Amino acid sequence: MSRKKTPKSKAGSAPATSALPAANGPRPVRPGKARPGPEAPPNGPPQPGRSSIGGGDFYDVAFKVMLVGDSGVGKTCLLVRFKDGAFLAGTFISTVGIDFRNKVVDVDGMKVKLQIWDTAGQERFRSVTHAYYRDAHALLLLYDVTNKASFDSIQAWLTEIQEHAQDDVVLMLLGNKVDSAQERAVKREDAEKLAKDYGLPFMETSAKTGLNVDLAFTAIAKELKQRHTKAPGEPRFQLHDYVKREGRGASCCRP
Numbered sequence: 626m627s628r629k630k631t632p633k634s635k636a637g638s639a640p641a642t643s644a645l646p647a648a649n650g651p652r653p654v655r656p657g658k659a660r661p662g663p664e665a666p667p668n669g670p671p672q673p674g675r676s677s678i679g680g681g682d683f684y685d686v687a688f689k690v691m692l693v694g695d696s697g698v699g700k701t702c703l704l705v706r707f708k709d710g711a712f713l714a715g716t717f718i719s720t721v722g723i724d725f726r727n728k729v730v731d732v733d734g735m736k737v738k739l740q741i742w743d744t745a746g747q748e749r750f751r752s753v754t755h756a757y758y759r760d761a762h763a764l765l766l767l768y769d770v771t772n773k774a775s776f777d778s779i780q781a782w783l784t785e786i787q788e789h790a791q792d793d794v795v796l797m798l799l800g801n802k803v804d805s806a807q808e809r810a811v812k813r814e815d816a817e818k819l820a821k822d823y824g825l826p827f828m829e830t831s832a833k834t835g836l837n838v839d840l841a842f843t844a845i846a847k848e849l850k851q852r853h854t855k856a857p858g859e860p861r862f863q864l865h866d867y868v869k870r871e872g873r874g875a876s877c878c879r880p
């Protein structure tokens with residue numbers, strides 16, 4: 626099967642329904658189901674000799690990742706940091722509805738395209754975002770370490786995820802804005818306990834400094850790719866262990 630090419634896309638506002646197929650395990654897009662538009666990513670085994678003619682990003686398999694969490698926790702900034710390596714300082718522009726960005730990451734020689742959906746945290750958009758859960762292969766659930774209320778909302782988000790997402794969705798808890806040590810309102814240990822209680826991999830991140838941002842997305846890509854391609858008998862990728870081992874503390878990366 627040939628390697629596919631991602632259209633050069635900017636962030637795009639999404640239609641009311643996703644172009645990706647329904648989720649059921651890691652459900653990469655299948656060749657016959659691709660459609661034109663922002664998302665037409667048939668999957669296939671890795672192919673050597675990738676061409677870059679046309680300047681686009683080629684990929685072997687595509688997955689859909691959603692960012693969820695209260696308004697202002699830093700979902701858009703996290704995505705921009707991952708996609709563009711930049712930080713959106715200054716005025717907070719709250720996301721309206723839902724946007725997406727694509728990024729192709731290399732996982733053990735395979736090009737994994739992540740189509741990342743950035744949802745609006747505001748309550749009034751909740752019904753819009755509900756429609757997208759069922760197609761998500763992975764969810765990054767964010768709170769803001771400087772905002773206790775956003776942490777207290779995590780249980781409600783988990784209930785929402787349980788109601789709307791697929792049972793086997795890959796889920797990770799992220800405590801963002803860990804660069805703001807002075808304003809910390811949520812202890813790391815409290816989040817670790819919550820994550821343990823719910824069996825979630827957990828990391829603290831900073832969209833501002835970039836701390837653990839690439840790692841969060843790469844870990845998700847590794848997990849999804851492995852679920853998709855794992856040969857019988859091959860040891861499973863251990864997402865929890867990977868995140869624990871590779872995650873860095875806030876003190877390491879002050880700007």
Ligand SMILES: Nc1nc2c(ncn2[C@@H]2O[C@H](COP(=O)(O)OP(=O)(O)OP(=O)(O)O)[C@@H](O)[C@H]2O)c(=O)[nH]1
Binds near residue numbers: 703721
């Ligand atoms: N210090 C610090 N500020 C951050 C960080 N991430 C985001 N911010 C700031 O937090 C505010 C909200 O960030 P957004 O990314 O727009 O928040 P959001 O979760 O997308 O919010 P909604 O779109 O309303 O759901 C902005 O003013 C950002 O500059 C971070 O890691 N550190």
Ligand SMILES: [Mg+2]
Binds near residue numbers: 701702743746
């Ligand atoms: Mg946003």
